[in-house]
Amino acid sequence: MKIDSSLKWHVLLCIALFVSLMPIVFAISTSFKELSEAYGNVLGLIPHNPTMANYLRIFQELPLNQITLNTVIVAFAVTVFKIVTSVMAAYAFVYFNFKGKNLLYIILISTIFIPFTMTMIPNYLIISQIGLRNNIIGVILPQLSDATGIFLIRQAMRSIPLSFIEAARLEQAGIFHIMFGIVLPLAKPAVISTGIMFFINSWNEYVWPVLILKDTANYTLPLALQLFISSEGGTDFCVAMAVSVVTMIIPLGLYLIFQKYIISTFTSSGVKG
Amino acid sequence: MKEIVFENVCKKYGKNTIIENLNFTVHSGERLILLGASGCGKSTTLRMIAGLEDITSGNLYMNGQRVNDIVSGKRNLSMVFQNYALYPHMTVTENIIYGLKIQKLPQAEIHARLTAALGKLELDGLENRKPKDLSGGQRQRVALARAVVKRSELLLLDEPLSNLDAQLRVHARKELVKIHQAYKQTFVYVTHDQVEAMTIGDRVAILDKGRLQVIDTPNNVYNRPANIFTAKFIGSPGMNIFKGSYSDHFLQLGKQSIKLSEAWSAYIGEKNCREFYFGIRPEHILLYREKHRDTFAGVVKYVEEYGSRRGIYFETEGSEVVAVTEASDFKPGSNIYFAADSDKLHIFDSKNKKNIGYPEVYHGNIYQYQSV
Incomplete structure (x- = not known):
C-alpha cells in the first residue's frame, strides 16, 4: 500500500x-x-x-552589458530597501506595543489588494513631475515599500518564542542586539526568501519600466526581450529566447545559492503555529 | 543577596484581576517556592519580579528600593524559563556567555565563569553543541548555567523541571539545591508540583486565584495548614475535610461521633463556636477489616495503587473518604471499618475556613511529608 x-x-x-x-x-x-x-x-x-549566432547578435545590437547592469541595480536596490523597511516594520508590529497597532497593520496589509493599475498613473505623474522619467531611479522609487514583505516577515517573527526576547532583555540587551543577534538570525530563512521574491518580481517587472524608460541604454532586460518580439522585421524567436536565457541566469543563480532557505520557509510555514 | 517585598501588589489585564493585593517578603538568600494550580497567578508574580510584567498597583521593593519602574535588565537578576529560551542558532558556550558579552566583561573573566559553570553543571564536552543536539536534561542545565554565570543576587525559575521525565526531575531537584548552596542567591521558584515545592523550598507560598493562601515552611504547610485550601491542596491525596459539630468531648459527624482527647476538648471548649470543619490526612486514618470499638463502617469504592501503598476510597454516610495504607487486602465493594486518630486532627473555623490552631500538647506533632 x-x-x-x-x-x-x-x-x-x-x-x-x-x-x-x-x-x-x-x-x-x-x-x-x-x-x-x-x-x-x-x-x-x-x-x-x-x-551561437543569436547570442552574438544580441550582444552586437544591444548594449546588453549596460542593460543587465541596469536590471541588477534596480533589482538589488529595490530588494535591499524593501527588506530593510519590511524587517523594521515587522519588528515594530511584533515587539512594540503602541496605540492603533492592529488598525495600522490592517490598513497596511489591505494595500496589498490595491491593483498596480490603480497606482500606475498617479505614480507616473509624480515621477514625471520630479523629472525622473527615462531614469532607472524613476523605476526604483515607487517600488521601495511593500506590505507583502512586512506580512511575511512578521509571521516569521511571531513564531519566535517571546521568552527568547525576554531572556535577552534580562541581560540588558538593547533593541539592536535583540534584532541583529536574535530575531534576524532566527527569521533568516523568511527574510532571505522574501528577498528572493522581491528580487525576482523586480527583475521581471515590465509594465512600469516600459512606461518610464525611453532610451535603450536605460532599458532593463524584460524591455530588451520585447525588442525582438514585436520589432518591425517580424519576431525572431531564436534571438528572443537568447535574451530570455540571459535574463534568467542571475535569478536562477541566486535561487541555487539560497534554495535551502527558500525551501525551509515554505515547508515550515505550514507546520508552525 | 536580594530581599524582595510585595506591598499590596495587584495585576489586572483589562477587567480581569490576575493578582489581588499580594503582600509578602522573600528573605535574602532563601529558596521561596510559588506553588499553585495553573492559572493561579504564580508565573505572573514571578514575571513581575523579573520586570517582564507591569505592576497595575502596589509597590515592589528589592533591597528597600522601589523597582516598579525599573526595567528588567537593571534589576540584577537571572531567570530560567520554562522552555529554557536557549537560542537555537548559538552553541552551548555562546548561549551561556551571551549576557556576559553584552555586559562587556573582560575575556578572562568570561572564560573563568564559563569554565566554572560548565564544570559545576556537568556540561564539559558539550560546549560546541547546538541546543537541538542536547537532551532535555542537558538543555535544562545549560539554561541554569546561563543563569548562574551572571552571578546575580536573585535567581528566578519558572517551572524549570516540568519538561523533564520523572527520574531526571528527582535528580535535578537535588542539583538545584546544591547550586543554591554553592551560589547562595535568593531563589524564587515557580512550580505546580508540590513534591518539588516541599523538597526544594525553604518556604512555600501557595497561591489560589491570584490570592496568597499561605506562606510557610514545607513542614508547617503540611502539618499545620493555615486554611482548608492549603490542607486539601498539599498532600496527595489531599486532606479529608468534614463539616461537623462539637459537644462535650465528642465530635459529631452526621450520625457518627468521635471522642476527642482531653487536650482537644479543653481547646475547643475555649472557643465560642460549635460548628467546625475537621480535617484528617489519609495516612492518619486507621483501617480494619473487622468492627472494633470506636470504629465506623464504610464501603470501599475504589482502590488506587501506589506501589508500596494503596489509596482506599470509601463511602461512609454519603461522603467519600480516602485513606492510605500499606495493607493490600481491601477490595472495591468490601466492607471496611475505620477510626481517626484524634491526636492528628486539624480543625478549621466554619466561617473563615482558617485553622483554629492546636492544643499545646500537640505542638511537637510534626509528621513526615508523604507523597505518592
Missing part, C-alpha cells in the same frame, strides 16, 4: 516537473537554433546545427 501511494505521488511530481521545466528547456534549446529550424523543428530539444 505504501509503495502504491508513493508511486502515485512520484508520477504526479514528474508531471509537475515536466510542465514547469519544459518551457525553460524549450527556451534554452531554441536559443541555439537557427530561425529556419525553430519553425521546422519546433519541439526538437537538441538543435541539429547548434549556433
Whole structure:
C-alpha cells in the first residue's frame, strides 16, 4: 500500500516537473537554433546545427552589458530597501506595543489588494513631475515599500518564542542586539526568501519600466526581450529566447545559492503555529 | 543577596484581576517556592519580579528600593524559563556567555565563569553543541548555567523541571539545591508540583486565584495548614475535610461521633463556636477489616495503587473518604471499618475556613511529608 501511494505521488511530481521545466528547456534549446529550424523543428530539444549566432547578435545590437547592469541595480536596490523597511516594520508590529497597532497593520496589509493599475498613473505623474522619467531611479522609487514583505516577515517573527526576547532583555540587551543577534538570525530563512521574491518580481517587472524608460541604454532586460518580439522585421524567436536565457541566469543563480532557505520557509510555514 | 517585598501588589489585564493585593517578603538568600494550580497567578508574580510584567498597583521593593519602574535588565537578576529560551542558532558556550558579552566583561573573566559553570553543571564536552543536539536534561542545565554565570543576587525559575521525565526531575531537584548552596542567591521558584515545592523550598507560598493562601515552611504547610485550601491542596491525596459539630468531648459527624482527647476538648471548649470543619490526612486514618470499638463502617469504592501503598476510597454516610495504607487486602465493594486518630486532627473555623490552631500538647506533632 505504501509503495502504491508513493508511486502515485512520484508520477504526479514528474508531471509537475515536466510542465514547469519544459518551457525553460524549450527556451534554452531554441536559443541555439537557427530561425529556419525553430519553425521546422519546433519541439526538437537538441538543435541539429547548434549556433551561437543569436547570442552574438544580441550582444552586437544591444548594449546588453549596460542593460543587465541596469536590471541588477534596480533589482538589488529595490530588494535591499524593501527588506530593510519590511524587517523594521515587522519588528515594530511584533515587539512594540503602541496605540492603533492592529488598525495600522490592517490598513497596511489591505494595500496589498490595491491593483498596480490603480497606482500606475498617479505614480507616473509624480515621477514625471520630479523629472525622473527615462531614469532607472524613476523605476526604483515607487517600488521601495511593500506590505507583502512586512506580512511575511512578521509571521516569521511571531513564531519566535517571546521568552527568547525576554531572556535577552534580562541581560540588558538593547533593541539592536535583540534584532541583529536574535530575531534576524532566527527569521533568516523568511527574510532571505522574501528577498528572493522581491528580487525576482523586480527583475521581471515590465509594465512600469516600459512606461518610464525611453532610451535603450536605460532599458532593463524584460524591455530588451520585447525588442525582438514585436520589432518591425517580424519576431525572431531564436534571438528572443537568447535574451530570455540571459535574463534568467542571475535569478536562477541566486535561487541555487539560497534554495535551502527558500525551501525551509515554505515547508515550515505550514507546520508552525 | 536580594530581599524582595510585595506591598499590596495587584495585576489586572483589562477587567480581569490576575493578582489581588499580594503582600509578602522573600528573605535574602532563601529558596521561596510559588506553588499553585495553573492559572493561579504564580508565573505572573514571578514575571513581575523579573520586570517582564507591569505592576497595575502596589509597590515592589528589592533591597528597600522601589523597582516598579525599573526595567528588567537593571534589576540584577537571572531567570530560567520554562522552555529554557536557549537560542537555537548559538552553541552551548555562546548561549551561556551571551549576557556576559553584552555586559562587556573582560575575556578572562568570561572564560573563568564559563569554565566554572560548565564544570559545576556537568556540561564539559558539550560546549560546541547546538541546543537541538542536547537532551532535555542537558538543555535544562545549560539554561541554569546561563543563569548562574551572571552571578546575580536573585535567581528566578519558572517551572524549570516540568519538561523533564520523572527520574531526571528527582535528580535535578537535588542539583538545584546544591547550586543554591554553592551560589547562595535568593531563589524564587515557580512550580505546580508540590513534591518539588516541599523538597526544594525553604518556604512555600501557595497561591489560589491570584490570592496568597499561605506562606510557610514545607513542614508547617503540611502539618499545620493555615486554611482548608492549603490542607486539601498539599498532600496527595489531599486532606479529608468534614463539616461537623462539637459537644462535650465528642465530635459529631452526621450520625457518627468521635471522642476527642482531653487536650482537644479543653481547646475547643475555649472557643465560642460549635460548628467546625475537621480535617484528617489519609495516612492518619486507621483501617480494619473487622468492627472494633470506636470504629465506623464504610464501603470501599475504589482502590488506587501506589506501589508500596494503596489509596482506599470509601463511602461512609454519603461522603467519600480516602485513606492510605500499606495493607493490600481491601477490595472495591468490601466492607471496611475505620477510626481517626484524634491526636492528628486539624480543625478549621466554619466561617473563615482558617485553622483554629492546636492544643499545646500537640505542638511537637510534626509528621513526615508523604507523597505518592
